[in-house]
Amino acid sequence: MRAARVEVDVNEREIMEIAIVGGGAAAVGLLDALAARPGDQGRGRSGAGTVSVFEPSPQLWRGRPYGPDLESVLVNAPPAIMSIRSGDFGHYAAWLGNRGAEHLDQLLGQPLVPRAVYGEYLADTAEKAIAALGEQGWLVRVVPARVTEVRRTEARLVVRTQDGHEHPATQVALCVGGGTPPDLYGLAGTEGFLADPYPLAQTLDGVPAESDVAVIGSGLTAVDVVVSLAARGHTGRITLLSRSGVLPHVWQRPNERRPQHLTTERVAGLGMVTLDQLVELFRAELADENLNEFLAELLGTETEDPVERLRRQIAAIDDPSTGRRVLQEAAHTVGPFVWRLLPEADRALVRRHLRTAASVASPMVPVNAATLMGLLDAGQLTLVPGLQSIEVDNGRFRAHGNELITAQFVVNAVNPPPQAVPAMSRDLVRSLTQTGLATRHPSGGLIPADPRVHVVGDLVGGGSFITSSIPGVAAQAARAARSLRSP
Ligand SMILES: Cc1cc2nc3c(=O)[nH]c(=O)nc-3n(C[C@H](O)[C@H](O)[C@H](O)COP(=O)(O)OP(=O)(O)OC[C@H]3O[C@@H](n4cnc5c(N)ncnc54)[C@H](O)[C@@H]3O)c2cc1C
Structure with a gap:
């Protein structure tokens, strides 16, 4: 009788077996959010749950x-924007504590640490979350293998890794990131072409200080390359080659004022949302600032001389006006939420101004802006827009843009577009779509077609036009944790 009773209990168990594919910032945000609520969520009705991170x-x-x-490879945003715990703007700043003083950006008045230091924050947060989950009865393990396939059996999902092992799962969360830079100019394998710039500690090691270097791109990765070359004492010519020549805007000193109108809560209450409504909410934030002047300044991003614009933005780091600050915060908080709610015509309008939108939403930090300005003024750095092609001639690269540029080294600072499928996950994504567990969104990314599948980060189908930042990833991770807890 007693034995039979035990058997019934075992059969009734609904052990949660959560598989997290990818172990970057998104996975950390997910573990942190899963650990946030004490209780027995991991236990199903009885017994412990497991979380496997691949x-x-x-x-x-x-x-x-x-x-x-x-x-010299710094985080690109002040601490309030780098918290991996959604809704807790002080989480990262509290972890940083006194260490922040060593990394103060004087112009911004905020600590900006090397990205490797931020990596320690992520690792510490993950370890704390794993310990907290352990106390709640979860068993968390890391599987050091690439996932190649997820399929369903009658009762469960099965996660297959490259080594052929199969791992049962009740739910799967894809946290696979955005992958590596595309090779837009067909230079892979050419000597002197640095196909993926990171880690710059390794890639720039083979670049002699006096060599001429061309960087493809003029966004934040290109800025990382330039400031790192400068930090290593580079003396040769550096050219930023791109189609548009648009540089990222420059962060302004954060102020205490949080958006009151252009907020996710306010937008969620609108039901259908249009760009005009968002502009009205933005106008309400501006108080006595002139909206039309602000918009004219913004729309000049793609036509004005980028060097003069950079100079003006450096001078405006302390400017008290709120417009750019509000827009930058909203791009990462309201933006990912509202994007899907906008009519297609409004989304198309924003896409037409993609360069402007990306450059205002993902600005460079002032310390890097000052380095760029110094190099531009000294004539060591030049910006060449209109890039069309790059060829190799007698061991030297020849880049055809608004000017012909030659260089011994070309660094690929082009980022994959948002919602790109990382090369490492192509077979995994194929398996999900072939088995009907997910579908490809027409404008990129993946949409779960089964409630047991979740996506966090850049691969989220139909997501916004800018790549995920930490606040966006953290918000998605918190939402995914809620659905994982109550499948
Ligand atoms: C160079 C760079 C600098 C950035 N700096 C900032 C910044 O300062 N501030 C900011 O807010 N945002 C920044 N971002 C944006 C960035 O996208 C997010 O901050 C964050 O790193 C995204 O985390 P993720 O976990 O989604 O992706 P990732 O960090 O890319 O992690 C994804 C992980 O998934 C693994 N993976 C992929 N496929 C598989 C598979 N099939 N099986 C198993 N594992 C797999 C990969 O190995 C990888 O470790 C930066 C982005 C880049 C590229």
Whole structure:
């Protein structure tokens, strides 16, 4: 009788077996959010749950951006924007504590640490979350293998890794990031072409100080390359080659004022949302500032001389006006939420101004802006827009843009577009779509077609036009944790 009773209990168990694919910032945000609520969520009705994190690279918890690298490779945002705990703006600043003083950006008045230091924050947060989950009865383990396939059996999902092992799962969360830079100019394998710039500590090691270097791109990765070359004492010519020549805007000193109108809560209450409504909410934030002047300044991003614009933005780091600050915060908080609610015509309008939108949403930090300005003024750095092609001639690269540029080294600072499928996950994504567990969104990314599948980060289908930042990833991770807890 007693034995039979035990058997019934065992059969009734609904053991949660959560598989997290990818072990970068998104996985950390997910573990942190899963650990946040004490109780027995991991136990199902009885017995313990398991969480398996699959990550083949040595950069566990750090992902592509936050592994060991040069000190000049800095986080791109002030601490309030770098918290991996959604809704807790002070979480990262509290972890940083006194260490922040060593890394103060004088112009911004905020600590900006090397990205490797931020990686320690992610690793510490993951370890604390794992300990907290352990106390709640979960068993968390890391599987150092690439996931190649997820399929369903009658009762469960099965996660298959490259080594052929199969792991049962009740739910799967894809946290696979955005992958590596595309090779837009067909230069892979050419000597002197640095196909993926990170870690810059390794890639720039083979670049002699006096060599001429061309960087493809003019966004934040290109800025990382330029400031790192400068930090290593580069004396040769540096050229930023791109189609648009648009540089990222420059962060302004954060102020205490939080948006009151252009907030996710306010937008959620609107039901259908249009760009005009968002502009009205933005106008309400501006108080006595002139909206039309602000918009004219913004729309000049793609036509004005980028060097003069950079100079003006450096001078405006302390400017008290709120417009740019509000827009930057909203791009990462309201933006990912509202994007899907906008009518297609409004989304198309924003896409037409993609360069402007990306450059205002993902600004460079003032310390890097000052380095760029110094190099531009000294004539060592030039910006060449209109890039069309790059060829190799007698061991030298020849880049055809608004000017012809030659260089011994070309650094690929082009980022994959948002919602790109990382090369490492192509077979995994194929298996999900072939088995009907997910579908491809027409404008990129993946949409779960089964409630047991979740996506966090850049691969989220139909997501916004800018790549995920930490606040966006953290918010998605918190939402995914809620659905994982109550499948
Ligand atoms: C160079 C760079 C700098 C950035 N700096 C900032 C910044 O300062 N501030 C900011 O807010 N945002 C920044 N970002 C944006 C960045 O996208 C997020 O901050 C964050 O790193 C995204 O985390 P993730 O976990 O989604 O992706 P990732 O960090 O890319 O991690 C994904 C992980 O998934 C693994 N993986 C992929 N496929 C598989 C598979 N099939 N099986 C198992 N594992 C797999 C990969 O190995 C990788 O470790 C930066 C992005 C880049 C590229």
